[in-house]
Amino acid sequence: MGIMKIDGRKVEFTDEKNVLSVIRNAGINIPTLCYHSEVSTFGACRLCTVEDDKGRTFASCSEEPRDGMVIYTNSGKVKKYRKLIVELLLAAHCRDCTTCVRSGECTLQELARRLGVTDVRFKNTREERPIDDSSPSIIRDPNKCILCGDCVRACEELQGIGALGFTFRGTDAVVMPAFNKRIADTFCVNCGQCRVFCPTGAISIRSNIDEVWDALADPDVRVVAQVAPAVRVAVGEAFGVEKGRSVMGKIVNGLHRMGFDEVYDTTFAADMTVMEESAEFLERIEKGGPLPLLTSCCPAWVKYVTDQRKEFIPNVSTCRSPQGMMSAAVKEYYRDPQKAAGKKTIMVSIMPCTAKKMEAKRSNSFTKGEQDTDIVITTTELIRMIKNFGLDFSALMPESSDIPFGFGSGGGVLFGVTGGVTEAVLRRLIPEHDKTALDEIAESGVRGDDAVKELTIPYKGMDVKICVVNGLANAARIMDKVKAGEAEYHLIEVMACRRGCIMGGGQPTHAGPRTKAARAHGIYNADNVAIIKKPDENPLLNSLYETLMKGKEHELLHNEFY
């Protein structure tokens, strides 16, 4: 609590943890490259340097607010200082901006422009280093790294994986895995949070756009898209649409215009997941285990368990993820030669997630030895495709998705946020479907972006204990407790990314607190306007269970993890 003077104006502060937050709350967007409120303060980039009334300069991210402070955020001294920092960073940075995948979304590039760096007086003396493209999800280009350490902290602190670290020191310092291993040879779970935190193009999404264009150009191919729940509330951000607004209708139209033959909604497959997973859950409760049942929709989480927590593999639900179920169902549909009509079907999955690229290639997710999901692109890549095609997004009229896989319940849409899978499963388990019953579930503590939520739901005379957790580091702590016998649950829902898929590694970057909240809000809104809320009441799904899927549920919708 106290008052400080910022650029001559009095500013009150309460519990802000550093001067930087006070300055930002006062409406001054002070530049930073290494500051993220969700990970520890690092103080490396020094761009947030300010000056006080004694002429002392300090990094505002690493200074506690004190009553009576007098701060100048834009004195001549700090302006000159900031500009020099960016110039020095650029000196040791690959400057092929025009061909960089991050161009236009790069914080370093934006700061250079904002601070008026028009010339770099220093020579780049750094040796060129090889690019690591071993991962199906991300590409690491050390030549674009500015050593801010954002990826290192995101990977270790948020995800508990620690695949990347600083190595060597001084001018030899490089961010890389231990022993300069390829990313693919580490415990990397492909979540892509490093790419979300990276302010430059040093870590980027592996692009699969060209494969999609090739498929679209092939007359002998039927190109089918599926669009995940979290994609619809983020695409609009790139086109000036109000934050968090669902633009599913526009996406469907856009995909049709680009040449997709059919556009389906992954929400439909989420409904299938609810049906399968709740059946599995009840069966395990009846048989007495293995419990807790661990959700399997998040591929980064599944990879963490299969890599590092093998003792819990039997607990992982055998359900495929919604992506996997959708692709398997569509491919099965077109196995009928009459329906296939001589065309090959290519399944393009549009996801908020970089790990889905890895999941699609996981051989235990194949049906009849064939890869069901052919190409996975992220929200970011979809935005690039729309721009590349030249579609005027604002002029796109909303369209509905195609049948038979284009209709999902409100419960299915909730898969985009943390707690959504649980909420949808609870909707399935209760017999009622009136508003009061649904509201009761919504208010049971399942919603909200807390890292760990625990709830106890009375069901058929027993207390069902559920834990909803997001962020892999948090999940690891919960699993430690379960292992030690300190916590007991029947069901644990895990999403590797904080807040769930809406903040996935493939989503547009630079999402501040307002955007994060708006995306979650957008998901709940999409549920609010859904006519059918309960996954088990999806009429298209029920008819498919009677026809296409009959007797093939296990083959198409489940897989084993080993």
Added chain:
Amino acid sequence: MLDQSYYQMTDEIIGRYGKAPASLIPILQDIQEEYRYLPGELLTYVAGEIGVKEAKAYSVATFYENFSFEQKGKYVIKVCDGTACHVRKSAPVLEALLKELGLSKKKHTTDDMLFTVETVSCLGACGLAPTLMVNEEVHPTMTPEKAIELIQELRGESR
């Protein structure tokens, strides 16, 4: 693959300091003292045992010049190239050593694993410049000739 005895030794060393992240550096130092280098497999093993991510442990081990992942020779020769030694002609001493042992700026250790030659920035014995150290022993006022004599002496010793 390292012999099982390496892991037993490492377990014993870990036992000296306890399984805690803070024990990392002392453990690595003892391993290096034991084997005259830090085998990468043991770094990974220690990280797992004391609850530090492998990348973090590697980060620490590469930060300090003192840790080496390369196996070193029986005699580690540290030629001082600090200011005082440099002006009193340490460079020819280094040249002579490298030539005598068939080493270069990139190849630090002889194939028979007898000698490793490194340069250091200052040994803190400027009054004795130019100087070098063989393992823990300091040799003052070196010349190229004296350096070669020293090598021959050490070769004889190890026979």
